[in-house]
Amino acid sequence: MPVSLGELAERFGCELIGDPDVSITTVGTLGSAGSDALSFLASDAFKEQLPSTKAAAVVLQPDDASGAPCPVLVSDNPYAMYARMASAICPAPIYAPGIHESAVVAASATVAPSAHVAAHAVIEDGVTIGENSYIGPGVVVGTDCTVGNDCRVLANATLVRSVTTGDRCIFHPGCVIGSDGFGNAMTSEGWLKVPQLGGVRIGSDVEIGACTTVDCGAIDDTVICDGVRIDNLVQIAHNVHVGEHTAMAAGVGISGSTRIGKRCMFAGHSGTVGHIEICDDVVLLGKAVATKNITRPGAYAAMLPAEEARTWNRRVASLRRLDKLQNRVSELEKKSK
Numbered sequence: 001m002p003v004s005l006g007e008l009a010e011r012f013g014c015e016l017i018g019d020p021d022v023s024i025t026t027v028g029t030l031g032s033a034g035s036d037a038l039s040f041l042a043s044d045a046f047k048e049q050l051p052s053t054k055a056a057a058v059v060l061q062p063d064d065a066s067g068a069p070c071p072v073l074v075s076d077n078p079y080a081m082y083a084r085m086a087s088a089i090c091p092a093p094i095y096a097p098g099i100h101e102s103a104v105v106a107a108s109a110t111v112a113p114s115a116h117v118a119a120h121a122v123i124e125d126g127v128t129i130g131e132n133s134y135i136g137p138g139v140v141v142g143t144d145c146t147v148g149n150d151c152r153v154l155a156n157a158t159l160v161r162s163v164t165t166g167d168r169c170i171f172h173p174g175c176v177i178g179s180d181g182f183g184n185a186m187t188s189e190g191w192l193k194v195p196q197l198g199g200v201r202i203g204s205d206v207e208i209g210a211c212t213t214v215d216c217g218a219i220d221d222t223v224i225c226d227g228v229r230i231d232n233l234v235q236i237a238h239n240v241h242v243g244e245h246t247a248m249a250a251g252v253g254i255s256g257s258t259r260i261g262k263r264c265m266f267a268g269h270s271g272t273v274g275h276i277e278i279c280d281d282v283v284l285l286g287k288a289v290a291t292k293n294i295t296r297p298g299a300y301a302a303m304l305p306a307e308e309a310r311t312w313n314r315r316v317a318s319l320r321r322l323d324k325l326q327n328r329v330s331e332l333e334k335k336s337k
Contacts, residue, residue, distance in 0.1 A: 001025075002023045002024065002025045002036075003023070003024050003025075003088065003089060004020060004021055004022065004023055004024070005018065005019065005020050005021070005022045005024065005056075005057050005071055005073065006020025006021065008024065008038075008073065008085055008088070009073060011088070012073075012081060012084055012085060014059075014073050014074055014075045014081055015073070015074040016071065016072075016073055016074075017065055017071060017072045017074065018057065018070065018071020018072060019071055022056050022057060022071055023036065023056070024036060024037070024038045024056055024057065024089055025037075025089070026038075026089065026090065027039065027082075027085075027086045027089055027090060028055060030046055030049040030050060030053045030055065030058070031049050031053070033053060033054060033055035033056070034054055034055075034056075035054060035055075035056055036056055037055050037056055038055065038056065038057050038058075038059065038073075038082070038085060038086070038089060039053060039055035039057070039058050039059070039082075040058060040059040040060065040078050040079060040081075040082035041058055041059070041060040041061075041064055041078060042060075042078045042079035042082070047064065047067070050064065050067050050068055050069075051067055051068075051069060052069070053068070053069065053070065055070055056070060056071070057070055057071040057072060057073060058070060058071075058072050058073070059072070059073045059074075059075055059078045059081050059082045059085065060072055060073075060074065060075070060078050061074070061075070061076065061078055062074050062076075073085075092152070095116035095118075095134050096116065097113060097114045097115060097116055098116060098117070099111060099116075099117040100117060100118050100119045100120075100121070102119045102120050103117045103118065103119065103120065103121045103122070103123070103135075104121070104122045104123065105117065105123040106123060106124050106125045106126075106127065108125045108126055109123045109124065109125065109126065109127040109128070109129070110127070110128045110129065111123065111127075111129040112129055112130055112131040112132070112133065112149075114131045114132045115129045115130065115131065115132065115133045115134070115135065116133075116134045116135065117129070117135045118134075118135060118136050118137040118138075118139070118155075119137045119138075120137055120138050121135045121136070121137065121138065121139045121140070121141070122139070122140045122141070123135070123141050124140075124141065124142050124143045124145075124161075125143050125144070126143055126144040126145075127141050127142075127143070127144070127145050127146070127147075128145075128146045128147065129141070129147045130146075130147055130148045130149035130150070130151065130167065131149045131150070132149060132150045133147050133148070133149060133150060133151040133152070133153070134151070134152045134153065134154075135147070135153050136152070136153055136154045136155040136156075136157070136173075137155050137156070138155055138156040139153050139154075139155065139156065139157050139158070139159075140157075140158045140159070140160075141153070141159045142158070142159055142160045142161040142162075142163070142178065143161045143162070144161055144162050144199075145159045145161065145162065145163045145164070145178075146163070146164045146165065147159070147165050147169075148165045148166045148167040148168070148169065148204065149167045149168070150167050150168045151165060151167065151168065151169045151170070151171075152169075152170045152171070153171045154170070154171060154172050154173045155173045155174075156173050156174050157171045157172065157173060157174060157175045157176075157177075158175070158176045158177070158178075158179075159171075159177045159178055160176065160177065160178035160179050160216065161178055161199070161216070162178060162198070162199030162200070162216065162221075163177050163178040163199060163200045163202065163216075164199065164200070164201050164202065165202040165203075165206070166202060166203045166204030166205070166206065166226065167204045167205070168204055168205050169202060169204065169205070169206045169207070169208075170206075170207040170208070171208050172207075172208065172209050172210040172212075172232070173210050173211075174210050174211040175208050175209065175210060175211060175212045175213070175214075176212075176213045176214075177200055177202070177208065177213075177214045178199065178200045178214070178215075178216045179213060179215055179216065180196040180215065180216065180238075181196050181215035181216060181217070181218055181222075181237055181238025181239070181256060182215070182237065182238070182256070183195075183196055183218050183238065194218060195218075196215070196216050196217070196218050196238060197216075197217075197218065197219055198216050198217020198218055198219050198220050198221045198222065198238070198239065199216055199217060199221045199222075200214055200215075200216055200217070200221060200222045200223075200224070201221045201222070201223045201224070202214075202223075202224045203224060203225045203226035203227070203228070203244070204226050204227075205226055205227045206224055206226070206227065206228045206229075206230075207228075207229050207230065208224075208230045209230055209231045209232035209233070209234065209250070210232045210233075211232055211233050212230055212231070212232060212233060212234040212235070212236075213234075213235050213236065214230075214236040215236065215237050215238040215240075215256075216238060217238050217239045218238050218239055218256075219239075220239060221239075222236065222238055222239055222240055222241075223240075223241045223242065224236070224242045225241075225242060225243050225244045225246075225262075226244050226245070227244050227245040228242050228243075228244070228245065228246050228247070229245075229246075229247040229248070230247075230248045230252075231247075231248055231249045231250040231252070232250050233250050233251055234248050234249075234250065234251070234252045234253070234254075235252070235253045235254065236254050237253075237254060237255050237256040237257075237258075237274070238256045238257070239256055239257045240254050240255075240256065240257065240258050240259075240260070241258075241259045241260065242254075242260045243260055243261045243262035243263070243264065243280065244262045244263070245262060245263050246260055246261070246262065246263060246264040246265070246266075247264075247265050247266070248265075248266040249266060249267050249268040249270075250268050250269075251268045251269040252266045252268070252269070252270055252271055253271035253272075254266075254271060254272050255271070255272055255273050255274035255275075256274040256275070257274050257275045258272045258273075258274060258275065258276055258277070258278070259276075259277045259278070260272075260278045261277075261278055261279045261280035261281070261282065262280040262281070263280055263281050264278060264280070264281065264282045264283070264284070265282075265283045265284070266284045267283075267284060267285050267286040267287075267288070268286050268287075269286055269287045270284040270285065270286060270287060270288045270289065270290075271284075271289050271290070272289065272290040272291075273289070273290065273291050273292075276290060276291075276292060276293050276294075277293045277294075277295075278290060278293070278294045279294055279295050279296065279297060280297060281297035281298075282294050282297055282298065282299075282300065283298070283299040283300065284299075284300050284301075285299060285300065285301040285303065286303060287302075287303035288300055288301050288302045288303055289302065
């Protein structure tokens with residue numbers, strides 16, 4: 001539904017410079033937006049595109065307003081402001097309440113009258129589905145799971161068993177919540193599986209990406225707190241505790257029984273060993289691995305960027321000679337004493 005710039009400015013409490021009657025029907029990037037689209041500028045990397053944008057309006061910071069060829073909505077945090085406005089301009093689909101005839105719902109399950117259960121979904125014994133929640137096609141919600149209100153469990157996601165979610169959560173296609181953790185004990189006859197008996201407790205306003213896995217606890221529950229954001233292809237092992245508003249990018253791996261604080265950020269392919277604690281407000285940069293407790297907030301890095309192969313081979317050769325060099329230095333130090 002079209003919305004005017006004046007309506008957007010009033011609804012979201014930002015300054016409008018330009019015609020309040022300009023109509024917005026969609027969103028776009030600075031480079032691709034058309035005359036009915038809202039765009040945004042949140043990074044200097046795209047500032048050169050601003051003067052030539054064809055967007056109907058741009059959300060930007062006060063210092064950038066003079067460079068725009070169109071009306072602007074001024075905000076100190078243009079990316080967050082754009083996110084709020086985009087949600088209003090392009091709202092999520094609304095599904096009619098009801099259960100599709102091909103869905104399988106156990107007699108002991110409770111599905112709120114306002115919920116939507118799509119084709120071929122399976123709702124097992126003891127499940128509760130909250131008000132206005134959406135259960136997508138092919139989704140499996142296993143025994144004794146509880147899905148809160150206004151949640152979206154998208155196509156082919158699986159909540160295995162004993163998973164409890166808060167409200168307004170989003171589970172993207174193919175994610176698996178509550179599968180067994182990697183618990184094995186070595187015996188003289190080989191590996192012995194350790195029963196994984198815990199569940200998963202997920203707070204409100206949590207989003208978990210496609211093909212991400214969150215293992216159930218071995219005895220106690222795995223816990224994902226309010227406001228956590230987890231990208232695609234992330235592995236959260238058993239008995240991990242993730243604090244409020246922590247975010248993880250694709251490829252992150254968190255080993256078992258790790259406790260992560262609030263507002264932490266894990267860049268792509270970073271991770272942890274097991275049984276450590278990470279305090280609040282820690283940033284782990286790409287490919288960094290935390291191998292011990294982190295007790296001080298800040299950014300942590302430990303990675304080797306890619307370089308030309310022959311240069312890397314020379315560096316490896318130098319590393320292999322370090323032991324000999326160290327021994328020579330030790331001998332020289334002894335002789336100098």
